[in-house]
Amino acid sequence: MKNTKTPFYNPLLSxxxxxxxxxxxxxxxxxxxxxxxxxxxxxxxxxxxxxxGIPAGPLLNAKYVKAALAYGFDLCxxxxxxxxxxxxxxxxxxxxxxxxxxxxxxxxxxxxxxxYESPISITNSFGVPxxxxxxxxxxxxxxxxxAKTGQYVIGSFQGTPGNEATIEKDYALAARLIAExxxxxxxxxxxxxxxxxxxxxxxxxxxxxxxxxxxxxAVPDRPLFLxxxxxxxxxxVMPLLNKLHGVVDGFSTINTLSxxxxxxxxxxxxGADRPTGGVCxxxxxxxxxxxxxxxxxxxxxxxxxxxxxxxxxxxxxxxYQAYINAGADAVMSATGAxxxxxxxxxxxxxxxx
Numbered sequence: 265m266k267n268t269k270t271p272f273y274n275p276l277l278s279x280x281x282x283x284x285x286x287x288x289x290x291x292x293x294x295x296x297x298x299x300x301x302x303x304x305x306x307x308x309x310x311x312x313x314x315x316x317g318i319p320a321g322p323l324l325n326a327k328y329v330k331a332a333l334a335y336g337f338d339l340c341x342x343x344x345x346x347x348x349x350x351x352x353x354x355x356x357x358x359x360x361x362x363x364x365x366x367x368x369x370x371x372x373x374x375x376x377x378x379x380y381e382s383p384i385s386i387t388n389s390f391g392v393p394x395x396x397x398x399x400x401x402x403x404x405x406x407x408x409x410x411a412k413t414g415q416y417v418i419g420s421f422q423g424t425p426g427n428e429a430t431i432e433k434d435y436a437l438a439a440r441l442i443a444e445x446x447x448x449x450x451x452x453x454x455x456x457x458x459x460x461x462x463x464x465x466x467x468x469x470x471x472x473x474x475x476x477x478x479x480x481x482a483v484p485d486r487p488l489f490l491x492x493x494x495x496x497x498x499x500x501v502m503p504l505l506n507k508l509h510g511v512v513d514g515f516s517t518i519n520t521l522s523x524x525x526x527x528x529x530x531x532x533x534x535g536a537d538r539p540t541g542g543v544c545x546x547x548x549x550x551x552x553x554x555x556x557x558x559x560x561x562x563x564x565x566x567x568x569x570x571x572x573x574x575x576x577x578x579x580x581x582x583x584y585q586a587y588i589n590a591g592a593d594a595v596m597s598a599t600g601a602x603x604x605x606x607x608x609x610x611x612x613x614x615x616x617x
Contacts, residue, residue, distance in 0.1 A: 273602050278357070287328045314611065324343050354535075371524050420453055
């Protein structure tokens with residue numbers, strides 16, 4: 265184990281303080297020794313400098329997105345928003361976890377504390393906070409405008425029960441609000457771990473189909489990704505892919521693996537009211553790679569053309585390449601990027617040799 269760099273999201277501060285005061289670490293500074301790709305890649309039939317970026321989560325607002333773009337992350341997902349304001353869970357929100365061996369997808373009990381060491385794995389528990397649209401729309405538009413040639417800002421959103429007549433209509437409203445900011449790509453979050461490991465929307469295939477069609481009817485002119493959780497078998501996810509064939513443009517996977525984080529005394533580390541939390545980082549890379557390989561296999565079987573974004577545990581250039589080798593069309597890193605803001609440059613350097 266070794267100490268890590270200063271993350272651009274400070275896990276010791278509240279979500280609100282990070283929103284107002286961040287980003288931190290190197291993201292506060294202009295990057296030096298910038299590396300750019302000589303030959304761009306293709307993503308959704310668009311030129312992208314490198315199909316690598318940061319998924320929904322740590323890029324809280326335009327300040328974070330602008331820093332990420334400057335540090336060479338060419339696909340930046342603005343943190344998931346809602347149609348009405350939604351408060352964050354109180355601290356703690358981000359704890360380091362120390363699994364014994366590979367984390368499984370069976371709600372493993374893991375030690376959680378504030379000793380953030382490399383290789384970094386964390387549990388995060390925010391509850392998908394959001395400001396009202398009159399705040400985030402202008403800020404997201406500012407972030408979208410900051411993207412340079414070969415860079416894209418993706419708008420992530422989540423429906424909220426009770427905000428509209430149905431959850432499907434709320435997802436569609438959120439998509440329309442994001443489209444008004446000129447965000448070129450949409451991502452619907454269907455796998456928030458705060459909903460409970462077995463209650464994720466992405467496991468309700470009929471509802472997912474209704475949500476996806478409602479979104480596409482509302483905003484037919486933007487590519488739509490769905491953020492999925494981990495499915496352990498081909499047969500588990502194939503029915504969903506059949507329902508969505510020709511409806512959505514791609515899938516981003518995985519979100520997290522759910523676990524049971526405890527402190528040194530065996531008590532719930534996130535508080536008694538939050539016995540489980542989503543885990544990101546090094547401990548879940550195996551699951552992200554497995555899920556990408558599964559989607560590639562099923563895409564071939566379906567003779568489909570959906571795009572796959574691989575997420576989970578990308579902390580190095582080697583991890584990025586592993587996802588590309590598995591068949592991912594693009595790769596994203598949240599935890600790895602948070603603690604190594606030069607990760608995109610590291611990958612670009614490795615590819616230019």
